[in-house]
Amino acid sequence: MEFRNLGFQNSCPRWEDISQMHKADVTIIGAGVVGLAIAAHLASPGKAVYILEKNERFGQETSSRHSGIIHSGIYYPQGSLKARLCIEGNRLLYELCQRQGIGCSRLGKLIVASNEEEIKQLQELQEMGKRNGAEGLRMLSRSEMKNLEPNVEGVAALLSPSTGIIDANALMGYFAARAKEGGAEIAYRKKVVGIEKVADGYQVTVEEGDIERFSFTTNILINCAGLQSDKMAELAGIDIVKAGYKLHYCKGEYFSVGGGKNKLVKRLIYPMPEPKVTGLGVHITLDLDGRMRLGPSAEYVDSIDYTVDSGHKEAFYNSAKKMLPFIEYDDLEPEMAGIRPKLQGPEDDVRDFVIRDESDKGLPGLINLLGIESPGLTSTPAIGRYVAGLVKGIL
Numbered sequence: 001m002e003f004r005n006l007g008f009q010n011s012c013p014r015w016e017d018i019s020q021m022h023k024a025d026v027t028i029i030g031a032g033v034v035g036l037a038i039a040a041h042l043a044s045p046g047k048a049v050y051i052l053e054k055n056e057r058f059g060q061e062t063s064s065r066h067s068g069i070i071h072s073g074i075y076y077p078q079g080s081l082k083a084r085l086c087i088e089g090n091r092l093l094y095e096l097c098q099r100q101g102i103g104c105s106r107l108g109k110l111i112v113a114s115n116e117e118e119i120k121q122l123q124e125l126q127e128m129g130k131r132n133g134a135e136g137l138r139m140l141s142r143s144e145m146k147n148l149e150p151n152v153e154g155v156a157a158l159l160s161p162s163t164g165i166i167d168a169n170a171l172m173g174y175f176a177a178r179a180k181e182g183g184a185e186i187a188y189r190k191k192v193v194g195i196e197k198v199a200d201g202y203q204v205t206v207e208e209g210d211i212e213r214f215s216f217t218t219n220i221l222i223n224c225a226g227l228q229s230d231k232m233a234e235l236a237g238i239d240i241v242k243a244g245y246k247l248h249y250c251k252g253e254y255f256s257v258g259g260g261k262n263k264l265v266k267r268l269i270y271p272m273p274e275p276k277v278t279g280l281g282v283h284i285t286l287d288l289d290g291r292m293r294l295g296p297s298a299e300y301v302d303s304i305d306y307t308v309d310s311g312h313k314e315a316f317y318n319s320a321k322k323m324l325p326f327i328e329y330d331d332l333e334p335e336m337a338g339i340r341p342k343l344q345g346p347e348d349d350v351r352d353f354v355i356r357d358e359s360d361k362g363l364p365g366l367i368n369l370l371g372i373e374s375p376g377l378t379s380t381p382a383i384g385r386y387v388a389g390l391v392k393g394i395l
C-alpha cells in the first residue's frame, strides 16, 4: 500500500553501522502496532530511533490476531487509560483512515440483552460509556432493534454507532512508513536478551539468530514487547511480581461463519460482556471483505499456542444461537486464535494498561507498556501521543 507524502530519508545510522561508540536516542522493543505507532510519533530527522523486532516482519503476533474493531470506549472504568486512550484513539483512527486511505468502516454495533435482567446491565453500560465520552449511545427497544437487525434475537439492545472495523495491517504499514520517513529504522530478527542500566541510559543486548550477540546503549528504552513485555521489565531488573507486572495469557479463539450468513447482519453483534470484562463475550464480527466470524472466547492458558480446538465448536454454537438463530452448527469452522497479554489474573479485578516511565523504580528513561490488550489496537494513535509526551518530559 502506498501512502501520501512518504519519501524515505534515513537520518540515523543504519543498524548495521551502529557500534558501541554510537548511542541511540530511543530504542523501542517490538514492532507490533503499538511499537510502530510510538515510532511514528517519535521519529524525527536528527534523532536516532530504532525499533528492534525478533520476527522477520512487523505485526506477526497479537497485532495480527484480533477482531480488528475500532472500539467506542464503553466498557472501561472512568478515568482509566483504557477509557481515555480508547475514546481519543477512536476519533484519531477514523481521521487517520480518511486522510491516508486506510480501509475502515463505521458499521456500528449492537450489544444485545437476552432477558429482562440484562436490560438493567445494558443501561449501566450505557451510563458508563456516556461518562467515558463514547459517542451516540442509544438504548433500543426490541422493535427498534428488529428494525435495524431483523435477524437478531433479544429483548433490547444498546446501539454504539461509533464502533467500526479497520484494516489493521494497512494501519501498521502506515505507521512503519511514517517512522521510516522520520528517519527511524526497524531492525528485524533482533531479539532483545539483555537490558542493563548504565550511567547514561541502558545497555541493550540483542541476539540475531541463535548465536550472534551485540550490545549498544540507548538513552531511552521503550518496552512494547506485547506477550513478552513482563520478561523485558524483568530483564531491566524490575521485580515483576511485586510491581504487579506479571502477565497472564488469555486465549481467544475464533470460528468462521460460512453458508452465506454474512448477509444477514449489517452491524457487529455482541452479547453482554463477561464478568470483570475478561472478554466481551463471543460476538459476531465482520471484516472489510464482509467475512463473518464468531469470537473471541476467553480462556486463561499457560503457554502460547495458537491452535483452535475444534472441540470448542459446540460451545461457540450454543453461545451464539440464542442471539443469532440463523447460525447453524455446520456453518462454523475453526479459524484462528489470539492471546491477550493480561495483567488481570483469573480471580482479579479489571486492570488498566500500564504505560509509565520507571523513574520511581530507579530506572529513568525506561518506559514500560504492559497489559496492552483490547482496546489496544483502537488506542494506538493516542498511545503514540501519550508516550511521545512521556519522552518529551525525560529528554
Ligand SMILES: Cc1cc2nc3c(=O)[nH]c(=O)nc-3n(C[C@H](O)[C@H](O)[C@H](O)COP(=O)(O)OP(=O)(O)OC[C@H]3O[C@@H](n4cnc5c(N)ncnc54)[C@H](O)[C@@H]3O)c2cc1C
Pocket (backbone or CB within 6 Å): 029, 030, 031, 032, 033, 034, 035, 052, 053, 054, 055, 058, 059, 060, 061, 062, 063, 064, 065, 066, 067, 068, 069, 070, 071, 190, 191, 192, 193, 224, 225, 226, 227, 228, 229, 251, 252, 253, 296, 337, 338, 339, 340, 341, 372, 373, 374, 375, 376, 377, 378, 379
Ligand atoms: C483475541 C484478541 C482480540 C482483540 N481484538 C481487538 C479489537 O477488536 N480492537 C482493539 O482495539 N484491540 C483488540 N485486541 C488488542 C490488540 O490486538 C492489542 O492491544 C495489540 O495488538 C497489541 O499490540 P502490541 O504491539 O502491544 O503487541 P504485539 O503485536 O504482540 O507486538 C509485540 C512485538 O514485540 C516483539 N517482541 C517480543 N519480545 C521481543 C524481544 N525480546 N525482542 C524483540 N522483539 C520482541 C514481538 O515479536 C511482537 O512483534 C485484541 C487482542 C486479542 C488477543
